[in-house]
Amino acid sequence: MFAQPACVVSPTSFCNPVGGGSVYLMSTSSNVDLTFDSFGKFVGGITQSGGTVLKLAITEAAAPCRWQLHANVDNGGGLTPVTEWELITPYGAAGPPHPTVDLLDMRIRNQCNTSLSGTSFVDIPNINQTIDIVENPGADVLPGAGTCALNQNVNTEGTYLTDYGQYAFTVDYRVLPTLTLRPGIYQLTVRYCLTEDN
Numbered sequence: 142m143f144a145q146p147a148c149v150v151s152p153t154s155f156c157n158p159v160g161g162g163s164v165y166l167m168s169t170s171s172n173v174d175l176t177f178d179s180f181g182k183f184v185g186g187i188t189q190s191g192g193t194v195l196k197l198a199i200t201e202a203a204a205p206c207r208w209q210l211h212a213n214v215d216n217g218g219g220l221t222p223v224t225e226w227e228l229i230t231p232y233g234a235a236g237p238p239h240p241t242v243d244l245l246d247m248r249i250r251n252q253c254n255t256s257l258s259g260t261s262f263v264d265i266p267n268i269n270q271t272i273d274i275v276e277n278p279g280a281d282v283l284p285g286a287g288t289c290a291l292n293q294n295v296n297t298e299g300t301y302l303t304d305y306g307q308y309a310f311t312v313d314y315r316v317l318p319t320l321t322l323r324p325g326i327y328q329l330t331v332r333y334c335l336t337e338d339n
Contacts, residue, residue, distance in 0.1 A: 156199055156206040156298075156337045175316050186317030193312040195333055198300035206298050209338045210275040210310075212249065214242060215330040216268050223267040232324035240322050242267050245329055246315040249274050252306035262315055274310060
């Protein structure tokens with residue numbers, strides 16, 4: 142059974158609703174293709190810097206407007222084990238194992254270093270796990286306090302338009318497959334989940 146973590150919608154309404162013109166999570170890219178076509182790439186891996194930029198804009202309907210931002214992955218569900226990438230096209234006969242989800246490393250950061258994942262690459266071990274980027278409860282930064290105020294894990298009202306350093310997150314992707322995996326085309330979907338949580 143497919144049990145990917147869902148974006149849980151809060152019953153509260155302290156933040157203005159998504160789609161109501163007040164809360165946005167925008168991404169600058171929809172696909173990141175990593176092609177391993179040389180021994181050097183298999184052994185050294187591929188890093189896609191700035192593969193995605195997440196831009197947040199949150200306004201509050203009433204205090205306190207708090208929110209969470211997480212990343213999780215989807216491997217197509219179905220018969221694919223929770224620890225493996227989804228196989229789209231196999232090359233050759235069955236043999237070596239499929240790549241595992243934890244081969245995908247992500248670095249999710251902003252200029253103010255408020256991401257809970259820090260500045261290092263982290264991985265998700267399987268599709269039932271998440272990476273916390275901004276979590277509730279987080280430290281409040283007073284509105285108007287300015288970019289990088291107190292360098293805290295902000296989860297209050299704000300926008301990338303006026304406070305880019307805190308409300309825009311750059312995502313770098315890295316895959317180091319080695320030469321021991323079955324050749325083919327594989328796919329993972331990374332989902333970024335912005336939800337209210339008071």
